[in-house]
Amino acid sequence: MKEVITLGEVIVEVMAKKTNQLFIESGEFLGPYPSGAPAIFINQVAKMKVPASIIGCVGQDDFGKVCLNRLIENGVNTSLIDVDNELPTGTAFVRYQSNGSRNFIFNIRHSAAAAFYLTDVAKERLSTCAVLHVMGSSIFSHAVINMVREAIEIVRNNGGRISFDPNVREELLSDSTLFEFFKEVLANTDIFLPSGEELYALTNKQTLEDAVESALELGVSEIVLKQGADGCAFYSHNDYFFMPSFSVEEIDATGAGDTFGATYIACRELGYSPKKSLGLANASGATAVSHWGPMEGASSEEELNKFIDTFIESLEEI
Template structure:
């Protein structure tokens, strides 16, 4: 049995060297970096020593080799990572703006990532897990949504828990079926990991943050909601308890993947039997460490690194 399974996009990412670099003019890019929100999550979780399995699809090319090697080197089971002989590995180009925002060009729908399948044998193997983690970015097409729904349903049948990071992206929400799939997972997950922006998207008109949390937890099955607040840390809600854990102060180099590392560390810590406060501290440390390194998966960290981060911050973890 796996501790954690996840499924979704795998891609090679290229990062613009200069701020405000345009896509319609020549410029320098760093990369390729192995990437994909669920892959960053999986890498962080696996580096903390838990058993992680991944389902996805890459091309039979150098970018695919790069990604599969990274997943395997991090200890992730790649038995359900397919190689597509006809389509290339998905790619993403990202440019950072002076105001802190990012601009992207993705090639996913027409790449190997957009052709992922999951047969019954792979489904049964992946569903034998304690936690199944879903990223909202993986709900990018009707086919991808169908894979996630099948996996979630089977994990639920087996008694596993569902964790969900909605990662709401405006460019995805208006695609057919995406909004409905997001809301269905909010309603059906056990552990919900929204950001401030995600919670605002879900809020009723005029509803404050705490009121939104109370309503979501009252209306749905989730037993734990953890609000990710970037450098400010996080706030967890469980059984009527509100637990706030401050973030760590670090020098930011690249924010890409910080929230995914936060989630990977949190679920890995819970899978390892740590109490909630300990898990939240480790998650904060993982998110903080991630922003100090250039590259989406380059900032994933092991338990020893996270403990050094916490010790340096004066945390008693």
């Protein structure tokens, strides 16, 4: 089986223990947890027993070891991750508010997380991969834009597919250069995984029907619209269905969308139907939010099927 490859930040995350805890005051924190949207994604792909690699960079420090150890433990091929001897591993500090929102302090641009590049080995691997997954949160500089553009060209020229999760903070969409590049990526996308307003923003449409039609006309073959606790919807040229979410207690939503997307992409590579793939993806998202830490809820296919069976049994007992 050919591999799924992504590229971008590999970082650690440190989380405030208490809700409404402030960064300007001393407090208790949990972590460090291995993190970074593309790292969370590729970790779950590997958990699904699909060959998986990430192009990235960590520092020669304990935080870097935390990330590499977790990825290796779960089966990710880390040979495309560089280790920088001078820059520290990237970090994200996060605190939660009582309304469910989160605040972050990132060190990515000035850390090893931003020091990745396309080596000749990486380019060769891209030329033979099944899917390149592009994560919008990882496109934070003109250098990364150029790398992603080159990576997409290599993959498409060699018969691979592109999956795209915009996963972008709202303030970044105000960057006209970045916004236009996102639309360029969308025009080269096979599997589109937007959430919230991203579908409308990137198609410049006001209604769901028009936005879906516009994306499909660009060449997208599958759209999975993520709606969090409200479930998800699948659209293609010939099919549509809605999939409700699993109702679970949310402990930490960080990385749930990345885990969901990874499970869907992995399942499609395993040859599963969109409906079966989304069922397992929904289960993986529910499992992810049930654990502290962005990768702590990563699950194998066997574990996801067990979760689904247990959930169904609990409903039947009501």
